[in-house]
Amino acid sequence: EVHLVQSGAEVKKPGATLKISCKVSGYTFTGHYIHWVQQAPGKGLVWMGLVDPEDGDTIYGENIQGRVTISADTSTGTAYMELSGLRHEDTAVYYCATGPGGDYYMDVWGKGTTVTVAS
């Protein structure tokens, strides 16, 4: 069974950099994309981007591009999402999710990491 285990909750100050991890188990890390999705309190889902662990290629959402870096470490089966220049509006739950390479749906999701940006 596939499991995605995300790192714990974070509290950050405005302007800081956040880095969240997502450890995958139960399937071959390569051959699947890892996606990151943001959900602000009471709001909808916003796709941040994906990484293809096979070759490290990334695609980022247009609204977040420039501040986000997504990466994957095939030696540990772990994906990372780094968000810089944090703003209060980055307060959200961040989900990692996996899906088949070459398609864009997410069939297994992590439980989410709660991030609070506060002075």
Place this chain on the structure above:
Amino acid sequence: QSVLTQPPSASGTPGQRVTISCSGSRSHTGINFVYWYQQLPGMAPKLLIYRDSQRPSGVPDRFSGSKSGTSASLVISGLRSEDEAEYFCATWDDNMSGYVAFGGGTKLTVL
């Protein structure tokens, strides 16, 4: 403003059939696959439908998806109380370098 438009809310009584719509422009749902996700309160989203109408294993056949032209629909038959959740449609948008676009979500209430 999402490229996919969903009604903000829907409702039904147990046993009823409910349809949730997802409307996009031709450059999105007219070409690319539509996916549907269910998010129960306080939980991570769950994939319900992929490639317009395919159900992952474990998803009851009460849930079905379809697409016609620039619109997609999620139909829930035999509505149950545990179906009360937020439902999101999504698709791949080829604009720029491409990205996953989510609809704004539909809150389904089981009366």
